[in-house]
Amino acid sequence: MIPYSELTPVELEKQMEAERERFEAYKKAGLKLNMARGKPSTEQLDLVSDILTIFASPEDCFVDGVDARNYGELSGLQCAKNYWAELLGCQAEEIFVGGNASLTLMYDTISKAYTHGLLRSEKPWCKLDKVKFLCPAPGYDRHFLVTESFGAELITVPMLPTGPDMDLVEELVKDPAVKGMWCVPKYSNPDGYTYSDETIGRIAHLKPAAPDFALMWDNAYCVHEFDSAFQPFADILTLCREAGNPDMVYEFASTSKMTLPGAGMSCLAASKENIAYLTKLIGVQIISYDKMNQLRHVRFLQDKAHTLKLMARHGEILRPKFQTVYEKLQKEVGGLGIARWTEPKGGYFVSLYAMPGTAKRVWALCKEAGVILTGAGATYPYGVDPEDSNLRIAPSFPPVHELEQAMDVLCCAVRLAALEKLLEK
Amino acid sequence: MIPYSELTPVELEKQMEAERERFEAYKKAGLKLNMARGKPSTEQLDLVSDILTIFASPEDCFVDGVDARNYGELSGLQCAKNYWAELLGCQAEEIFVGGNASLTLMYDTISKAYTHGLLRSEKPWCKLDKVKFLCPAPGYDRHFLVTESFGAELITVPMLPTGPDMDLVEELVKDPAVKGMWCVPKYSNPDGYTYSDETIGRIAHLKPAAPDFALMWDNAYCVHEFDSAFQPFADILTLCREAGNPDMVYEFASTSKMTLPGAGMSCLAASKENIAYLTKLIGVQIISYDKMNQLRHVRFLQDKAHTLKLMARHGEILRPKFQTVYEKLQKEVGGLGIARWTEPKGGYFVSLYAMPGTAKRVWALCKEAGVILTGAGATYPYGVDPEDSNLRIAPSFPPVHELEQAMDVLCCAVRLAALEKLLEK
Numbered sequence: 001m002i003p004y005s006e007l008t009p010v011e012l013e014k015q016m017e018a019e020r021e022r023f024e025a026y027k028k029a030g031l032k033l034n035m036a037r038g039k040p041s042t043e044q045l046d047l048v049s050d051i052l053t054i055f056a057s058p059e060d061c062f063v064d065g066v067d068a069r070n071y072g073e074l075s076g077l078q079c080a081k082n083y084w085a086e087l088l089g090c091q092a093e094e095i096f097v098g099g100n101a102s103l104t105l106m107y108d109t110i111s112k113a114y115t116h117g118l119l120r121s122e123k124p125w126c127k128l129d130k131v132k133f134l135c136p137a138p139g140y141d142r143h144f145l146v147t148e149s150f151g152a153e154l155i156t157v158p159m160l161p162t163g164p165d166m167d168l169v170e171e172l173v174k175d176p177a178v179k180g181m182w183c184v185p186k187y188s189n190p191d192g193y194t195y196s197d198e199t200i201g202r203i204a205h206l207k208p209a210a211p212d213f214a215l216m217w218d219n220a221y222c223v224h225e226f227d228s229a230f231q232p233f234a235d236i237l238t239l240c241r242e243a244g245n246p247d248m249v250y251e252f253a254s255t256s257k258m259t260l261p262g263a264g265m266s267c268l269a270a271s272k273e274n275i276a277y278l279t280k281l282i283g284v285q286i287i288s289y290d291k292m293n294q295l296r297h298v299r300f301l302q303d304k305a306h307t308l309k310l311m312a313r314h315g316e317i318l319r320p321k322f323q324t325v326y327e328k329l330q331k332e333v334g335g336l337g338i339a340r341w342t343e344p345k346g347g348y349f350v351s352l353y354a355m356p357g358t359a360k361r362v363w364a365l366c367k368e369a370g371v372i373l374t375g376a377g378a379t380y381p382y383g384v385d386p387e388d389s390n391l392r393i394a395p396s397f398p399p400v401h402e403l404e405q406a407m408d409v410l411c412c413a414v415r416l417a418a419l420e421k422l423l424e425k
Numbered sequence: 426m427i428p429y430s431e432l433t434p435v436e437l438e439k440q441m442e443a444e445r446e447r448f449e450a451y452k453k454a455g456l457k458l459n460m461a462r463g464k465p466s467t468e469q470l471d472l473v474s475d476i477l478t479i480f481a482s483p484e485d486c487f488v489d490g491v492d493a494r495n496y497g498e499l500s501g502l503q504c505a506k507n508y509w510a511e512l513l514g515c516q517a518e519e520i521f522v523g524g525n526a527s528l529t530l531m532y533d534t535i536s537k538a539y540t541h542g543l544l545r546s547e548k549p550w551c552k553l554d555k556v557k558f559l560c561p562a563p564g565y566d567r568h569f570l571v572t573e574s575f576g577a578e579l580i581t582v583p584m585l586p587t588g589p590d591m592d593l594v595e596e597l598v599k600d601p602a603v604k605g606m607w608c609v610p611k612y613s614n615p616d617g618y619t620y621s622d623e624t625i626g627r628i629a630h631l632k633p634a635a636p637d638f639a640l641m642w643d644n645a646y647c648v649h650e651f652d653s654a655f656q657p658f659a660d661i662l663t664l665c666r667e668a669g670n671p672d673m674v675y676e677f678a679s680t681s682k683m684t685l686p687g688a689g690m691s692c693l694a695a696s697k698e699n700i701a702y703l704t705k706l707i708g709v710q711i712i713s714y715d716k717m718n719q720l721r722h723v724r725f726l727q728d729k730a731h732t733l734k735l736m737a738r739h740g741e742i743l744r745p746k747f748q749t750v751y752e753k754l755q756k757e758v759g760g761l762g763i764a765r766w767t768e769p770k771g772g773y774f775v776s777l778y779a780m781p782g783t784a785k786r787v788w789a790l791c792k793e794a795g796v797i798l799t800g801a802g803a804t805y806p807y808g809v810d811p812e813d814s815n816l817r818i819a820p821s822f823p824p825v826h827e828l829e830q831a832m833d834v835l836c837c838a839v840r841l842a843a844l845e846k847l848l849e850k
Contacts, residue, residue: 037496045483045494052480058471069470069685071462099524100715107710115539115551115575126540126551142709149709150540260494263717284567284574285532290525290715292688 003337004422016419023369023416026409031370033406038189038348039397040257043317047310048259051300061292068291075279076267080294084267086304088222088253089235094269096279099289102254102266106216107146109250109268112281113179113214114150119247119277121212125150125179134172134181136164138351138379138390140189143182143218152179154381159188163195166202173208180214186233187221190379190392191351192344197234204239206248215240217251220347223307224257226315226322227345230308237269246271255297257348258310265297321395324403325350332411338418341393350393351379352410358417359388365413371406428762429847441844448794448841451834456795458831463614463773464822465682468742472735473684476725486717493716500704501692505719509692511729513647513678514660519694521704524714527679527691531641532571534675534693537706538604538639539575544672544702546637550575550604559597559606561589563776563804563815565614568607568643577604579806584613588620591627598633605639611658612646615804615817616776617769622659629664631673640665642676648732649682651740651747652770655733662694671696680722682773683735690722746820749828750775757836763843766818775818776804777835783842784813790838796831 004012055061061069064078075081076097085092098105109118117124125131133147136157144154155172158165163185172178183203185195195203203215217236225231240249247270254266270278301307326343329352333339338355354362359376366373374392377385393410395403429437480486486494489503500506501522510517523530534543542549550556558572561582569579580597583590588610597603608628610620620628628640642661650656665674672695679691695703726732751768754777758764763780779787784801791798799817802810818835820828 039496042492042495045486045492049483052482052485053478055477057477058467058474060477061470067467067470069687070467071464071681071686073687101711104711111536111540111710115536124551126549145709149706256496260717261496262494262498262713263715281574284570285536286526286529288687290688290718292685293715293718 001335003335004418005337009423012419012423016416016423019412019416019419022412023365026369026412031405031409033370033398033402033409034372035394035398035403035406036372036374037397038257038394040261040314041317041397041399044314044396045260047313048300051259051296054296054299055292061295063295066291068295071287073288073291074283074286075275076289077291077294077298079298080265083298083301083303084253084269087307088219088251088269090237090251090269093272094237094275096268096270096275096282097289097294098266098268100262100264100266100293102218102220102252102256103142105266105268106143106218106252108282109214109216109278110146110150112278113212116281118212118214119274128177130177132175132178134164134169134178135381136181136183137381138190138385138392139182140184140218141374141378141383143216144381147182148382156381157181159191159193161193163193163199166199170202170206173206173210173213176209178208179210179212180216182216182218184218184220185236186219187224187344187347189220189347190349190390191342192347192349193342194231200234200236200239204236204243204245206245208248213248215249217249219251219253221257222253223311224348225311225346226318230311231346237271241271247274250274255301258301258307258314259297263293265294318396320400321403322350324400325393325395325407328404328407328411332408333414336415336418339414348394348396350395352391352393352414353389354391354414355418355421356387356389358414358421359385359391361417361420362391362410362413365416366410369409369413371409373410426760428760429843430762434848437844437848441841441848444837444841444844447837448790451794451837456830456834458795458823458827458834459797460819460823460828460831461797461799462822463682463819465686465739466742466822466824469739469821470685472738473725476684476721479721479724480717486720488720491716493720496712498713498716499708499711500700501714502716502719502723504723505690508723508726508728509678509694512732513644513676513694515662515676515694518697519662519700521693521700521707522714522719523691523693525687525689525691525718527643527645527677527681528567530691530693531568531643531677533707534639534641534703535571535575537703538637541706543637543639544699553602555602557600557603559589559594559603560806561606561608562806563615563810563817564607565609565643566799566803566808568641569806572607573807581806582606584616584618586618588618588624591624595627595631598631598638601634603633604635604637605641607641607643609643609645610661611644611656612649612769612772614645614772615774615815616767617772617774618767619656625659625661625664629661629668629670631670633673638673640674642674644676644678646682646772647678648736649739649773650736650771651743655736656771662696666696672699675699680726683726683732683739684722688718690719743821745825746828747775749825750818750820750832753829753832753836757833758839761840761843764839773819773821775820777816777818777839778814779816779839780843780846781812781814783839783846784810784816786842786845787816787835787838790841791835794834794838796834798835
């Protein structure tokens with residue numbers, strides 16, 4: 001393949017004609033494919049069908065003397081705390097067990113920061129003139145939206161293969177209006193980068209001017225390797241404690257991509273003081289999250305070793321899908337000098353960086369041909385990618401043969417948009 | 426029995442001696458009984474054991490083309506909306522299906538009013554100097570706490586057997602700082618009163634000065650008769666719409682006291698405009714509540730007729746417990762002129778009005794003898810009963826023989842506290 005930059009205008013025109021013809025053919029095929037959301041496939045959900053029949057009789061609903069069916073146990077069943085503590089490498093006293101969505105726990109943390117203040121807040125954030133939040137980007141659109149919805153100013157921090165640009169972060173946190181940072185530290189959404197030990201160390205040692213700086217540590221893919229053995233990962237709670245920042249961090253995780261996305265179990269991990277403070281506030285809104293679902297999960301997932309075996313089976317289903325993405329990209333746009341992409345070994349996403357100024361056009365072309373991608377720009381604060389380059393590929397849901405079709409369309413769109421761009425100059 | 430008011434001081438002294446002796450005997454018995462919370466009994470939970478085995482295989486998880494296991498369907502499964510609409514007498518489009526706690530939906534409604542404002546708010550409540558909330562009392566402590574936790578000023582409205590004192594409510598809502606009112610319209614907590622048609626009509630026709638006045642209509646006991654057939658109840662959404670107040674009302678309900686208190690299904694019912702507005706805000710915090718639990722409940726409860734059959738079985742378990750309370754009160758303190766109480770035919774609570782100025786003392790005496798009651802005063806804003814008279818009895822959890830013991834202790838405490846009071850004058 002010859003890089004487009006080495007082609008003459010006439011050759012580019014010819015290429016474009018060929019791409020447009022191919023594109024029209026895709027359009028005629030009437031495809032209806034979706035690579036927009038990190039949604040586990042039906043095949044993955046079928047892996048966990050035994051969780052449907054965990055309870056056979058009332059006796060099964062008791063654990064450690066607690067009837068999981070009834071009211072009580074605000075912060076969660078002890079066995080669920082133990083499970084999460086082992087998985088995350090923290091202590092059971094540092095766990096609050098939530099409902100079916102870790103997003104809700106994140107939202108509630110920010111919401112309570114606004115209405116009541118966090119443990120170390122001088123006042124509720126709604127009483128402040130200005131709240132700023134650091135958003136390593138590209139990142140997770142739903143994170144950014146939570147803080148945006150409360151009126152915080154989102155500050156973009158470039159994502160590097162080692163994690164957020166820490167030189168910049170260390171500068172930015174000197175501003176007392178900077179109240180926190182969103183992080184997906186392992187297999188980041190969408191790049192699939194895992195923060196380096198150095199980055200994590202520097203994060204733990206941050207000296208933010210805001211006493212209530214909230215490190216929102218969304219460990220969504222903590223055991224989600226699909227192409228390697230489990231990669232051990234530092235316990236951020238321990239690191240923050242050792243760095244003298246015990247109350248700075250709020251870690252989140254869930255089983256959404258281990259068991260059932262719509263009916264999983266989530267957790268918040270934080271210092272005992274934070275857990276005590278937040279539990280008191282959460283006690284006003286709920287008597288306890290669904291303990292039956294907590295018990296169902298602990299009985300099914302058992303422990304870390306057993307969970308990793310399940311995750312390996314998820315990985316077997318996911319691996320060929322990601323490989324399809326990597327191979328198609330290599331074959332169809334590699335060497336043209338118009339795109340680069342990441343090739344993570346875990347998580348749920350691939351970042352594709354199309355020629356700057358073409359991501360929106362690629363997205364629109366794909367849509368025209370029946371392939372739905374996450375909106376171009378969605379991975380940046382306010383939905384605006386300054387380079388108009390990043391596209392998030394979520395290959396988990398479609399079967400491989402559909403994915404191949406979808407990737408053909410996407411690659412065609414990447415080429416076509418690049419050619420249009422090059423020829424308009 | 427002779428009323429205490431007709432006894433001479435010497436006779437009262439004698440009575441007190443006898444009561445104290447009896448009380449000491451109770452203390453020695455080392456009881457450990459709890460009538461504090463409206464907690465269904467284990468026998469009731471065992472009624473619904475078939476809900477544990479609703480799902481046998483992956484195929485069971487599909488409904489109307491939706492895979493309940495996966496992400497999606499923010500406002501809930503259609504079948505769950507249909508279920509609630511039939512139960513409450515509203516339309517399916519007026520339903521948002523929540524998680525295992527209607528309290529969370531209530532909290533979130535108030536929380537969003539503070540951080541974002543409600544549909545008709547001029548600004549978020551956190552930007553206002555003053556927010557006041559009407560609290561018919563005695564009422565539900567957790568309701569009051571929600572608004573108190575956000576800094577609202579709680580205004581007590583006397584509860585009458587027909588519902589809140591509407592003359593007063595109609596006056597109070599002329600103050601634009603009055604932003605809403607808590608209601609448990611059927612078998613109110615703790616009196617067990619059902620609002621009269623006149624009261625409900627006047628509520629629907631309120632003309633609050635605040636455009637975003639929030640009628641918090643907690644229909645917690647909508648099908649919870651234990652000593653009569655189901656009592657049909659007006660749909661407040663229709664009444665408010667007909668009165669020109671379509672967006673004033675937020676109705677809440679849950680299956681906590683139909684199936685499993687720790688793992689039920691909740692709902693919010695409101696105008697389509699309110700549902701659309703709140704769904705957009707809720708979409709920032711969750712992808713959907715637990716749809717597996719929604720489907721589990723719809724399959725188990727089926728429809729209103731089937732639900733009422735189940736509720737009749739709950740009633741058979743609850744009825745003897747409430748009768749024990751009524752009979753003990755009649756036998757042990759009736760005719761002494763020192764206490765009155767309510768005798769509801771549904772719901773979960775009985776209000777006992779001890780001699781004014783003695784409720785705290787009664788509570789402390791009971792505790793001393795191993796009987797836990799809801800804190801005296803808890804049923805009033807800020808936990809302060811101006812009469813120090815009301816005690817909430819929750820007879821659902823203990824078996825009848827324990828309840829008899831607990832009621833003996835309570836009645837003894839009511840008499841003893843009254844005698845102490847009469848003799849200190």
